[in-house]
Amino acid sequence: MNLPSLDSIETPAALVDVDRLELNLQKAAAYVRDHGLRWRPHTKTHKVPALAARQLEAGAAGVTVATPREAEVMSAVAEDVLLAYSPVGASKLARLMALPRRVRLSVALDSHEALAGLREAARASGRTVGVLVELEMGMRRVGLPSPEGAVALARDASESEGLDYQGVMFYPGHIRMPLKEQGPALAEVSRRLGTFLEALEAAGLKPGLVSGGSTPTLWRSHEVVGMNEIRPGITPFFDRASLWMGVCGAEEVAYSVLATVVSTAVSGQAVIDAGSKALAKEELPVGGYGVLGDRPEVEVRALSEEHGMLDLSRTTWRPRVGERVRVVPNHVCVSVNLQDELWAVRGEQVMGRWEVMGRGRGPV
Numbered sequence: 202m203n204l205p206s207l208d209s210i211e212t213p214a215a216l217v218d219v220d221r222l223e224l225n226l227q228k229a230a231a232y233v234r235d236h237g238l239r240w241r242p243h244t245k246t247h248k249v250p251a252l253a254a255r256q257l258e259a260g261a262a263g264v265t266v267a268t269p270r271e272a273e274v275m276s277a278v279a280e281d282v283l284l285a286y287s288p289v290g291a292s293k294l295a296r297l298m299a300l301p302r303r304v305r306l307s308v309a310l311d312s313h314e315a316l317a318g319l320r321e322a323a324r325a326s327g328r329t330v331g332v333l334v335e336l337e338m339g340m341r342r343v344g345l346p347s348p349e350g351a352v353a354l355a356r357d358a359s360e361s362e363g364l365d366y367q368g369v370m371f372y373p374g375h376i377r378m379p380l381k382e383q384g385p386a387l388a389e390v391s392r393r394l395g396t397f398l399e400a401l402e403a404a405g406l407k408p409g410l411v412s413g414g415s416t417p418t419l420w421r422s423h424e425v426v427g428m429n430e431i432r433p434g435i436t437p438f439f440d441r442a443s444l445w446m447g448v449c450g451a452e453e454v455a456y457s458v459l460a461t462v463v464s465t466a467v468s469g470q471a472v473i474d475a476g477s478k479a480l481a482k483e484e485l486p487v488g489g490y491g492v493l494g495d496r497p498e499v500e501v502r503a504l505s506e507e508h509g510m511l512d513l514s515r516t517t518w519r520p521r522v523g524e525r526v527r528v529v530p531n532h533v534c535v536s537v538n539l540q541d542e543l544w545a546v547r548g549e550q551v552m553g554r555w556e557v558m559g560r561g562r563g564p565v
């Protein structure tokens with residue numbers, strides 16, 4: 202492939218530092234090995250099959266996806282695909298059933314309605330689909346809030362032809378405080394999870410898989426009693442939220458958006474060509490929408506669609522129009538979702554280009 206020089210790439214452009222990416226993969230792989238955890242990384246973060254393949258080589262047991270399109274794209278490289286999202290609707294079910302037969306598909310759900318639809322689709326297509334019953338662990342988004350409800354759905358799944366009841370899953374998305382302060386919240390997840398596991402075991406429905414995990418809680422996953430699989434997504438790249446929570450150091454953030462300073466006319470700020478359409482407008486308790494990778498004192502204070510306002514009040518640095526900067530966004534997944542491509546870089550050298558194939562909703 203003929204690769205451009207970094208200077209010639211039009212901004213805004215998403216960059217992935219390949220050396221940091223590799224170290225992040227190895228560190229996550231070592232952690233799950235050391236703690237005997239199954240690792241099924243969520244690929245919605247990068248949406249790139251080649252990166253999923255790298256995660257599988259590094260020791261992942263399979264991949265997690267959020268949409269039928271991601272399932273289709275990742276099926277090219279993975280044999281084990283978990284859709285961590287309730288598959289409701291005929292079109293989505295049809296696309297899932299049309300995945301290559303070599304793919305072991307499993308699905309998370311929290312309703313008898315979704316289960317009935319999946320059972321019918323599995324029966325009609327003649328394939329067996331794994332089922333994980335989704336539990337509510339404090340985020341209050343989806344998942345069954347009571348052990349009785351979980352037992353009833355697990356029983357329904359285990360008695361359904363074409364479905365294979367494999368266990369339970371949850372996402373602890375409410376735990377978004379610094380790593381050091383997570384102890385009580387993790388203990389509460391263990392306590393709560395324990396009540397579900399006891400009830401399921403008593404009903405003869407002991408889950409083989411207990412799938413959880415997130416990037417904020419990644420390095421403390423082993424503290425969740427009973428969990429045997431994790432599905433972190435952000436981990437290979439990290440972002441400003443991960444930095445703020447102490448999940449990674451500045452030298453581990455592999456993703457940034459390359460941007461050009463386009464205006465310094467208004468005092469106290471420099472304006473870059475990466476706005477909400479490149480960085481995404483996700484908030485963090487510390488304020489701002491991103492930070493410069495090599496100047497953490499410079500924050501993206503405000504965003505409009507095509508403009509990012511860099512706050513220069515805590516720096517003596519005065520950029521010129523035309524200067525380029527690398528911005529670490531608050532939340533990497535939503536920034537990646539706005540890109541057509543990711544550029545693999547090593548320092549100033551462009552090493553490759555990945556199309557963000559899992560974006561969008563339509564069939565591949």
Ligand SMILES: Cc1ncc(COP(=O)(O)O)c(C=O)c1O
Pocket residue numbers: 243265285371372414415416417432433434435436
């Ligand atoms: C169901 C589910 N599993 C796993 C993940 C990945 O976790 P993280 O984004 O914290 O890396 C997410 C992220 O939103 C999720 O919704």
